[in-house]
Amino acid sequence: MARMFPIGEERKVILQWLAHMFQRPAERPSWHIMVTSDHGTGKGYLYKEILMPLIGSNQVSLCESTYSNFLDKNSIHLFNTQLCILDDCESTTSRNVYGRMKSKLSEEYASVEPKYENRTTVPVFTRIWLNSNKARPFPIESQDRRWFAPSYIELPEDQASTAEYLEGMDAYLADDGLTQIYSYLMTLSLDGFNPKATYQTDTLKSIISLSSSFEEEEVKEWCEENKVFKLESLQSRFSDKPDLAKTLALNYCQTKSIDIDGSGRSNWWIPKGWKPKQAKEYYAEQQPQRLL
Known part of the structure; x- marks a missing residue:
């Protein structure tokens, strides 16, 4: 986490956001995580090797390549899931993506219509984690409080260092590391954490400035x-x-x-x-x- 999020205050927010998901799974936050970075920084490792095994792969949904799959009326990404990963979906200049996504980020109930089934209203507990290799995944309005965007993650000068570091992580996880991580998240203090409000980081302000007018x-x-x-x-x-x-x-x-x-x-x-x-x-x- 320190490698990905070197600014201590931002790292604390993200760790508490993750810990809140494990400690209070039924209390859905109204704001979510937006991680922007270079290619090859290892951000996919966090959810594939750590979060998915800890949460249960059947409760993690993955949406790749395009936001339309997440926004589609037949989407089940918010149905019986705890975490949804929007992974490197295409960057877009359309404001419609943000507009259509608003309710999916904050509402505690959603209308879902799985294919060949009747529309139904279900409670939503799903947290959204967005990964993007673009400085601006999509335009965001100036008063946004739905996303927490930590500093842009840059690739280390030695590109082999990430791969080498993750080899060490593999060994740690194989040696009961997941149990230790789970214990850490379940006991991490949530003092000061507000699931219904967050602040605009400098990175989010930068994304908003790229979404001017x-x-x-x-x-x-x-x-x-x-x-x-x-x-x-x-x-x-x-x-x-x-x-x-x-x-x-x-x-x-x-x-x-x-x-x-x-x-x-x-x-x-x-x-x-x-x-x-x-x-x-x-x-x-x-x-x-x-x-x-």
């Missing part, structure tokens, strides 16, 4: 997906910042008084440069039933 990009994406809409639809989507959403949408949209749905003229928001005829044709293609 989060709100504008979020509104832009929504406008691109909807194209023809009423102001109340936009402000309903961004109910926590309706006036800001309206202001930002004006960068990409224009308002026109159009009889677009047969109910008479009213103000509609359409992309800049579009003519009313183009907007009516688009609306008819997207929602033909309204024009019957």
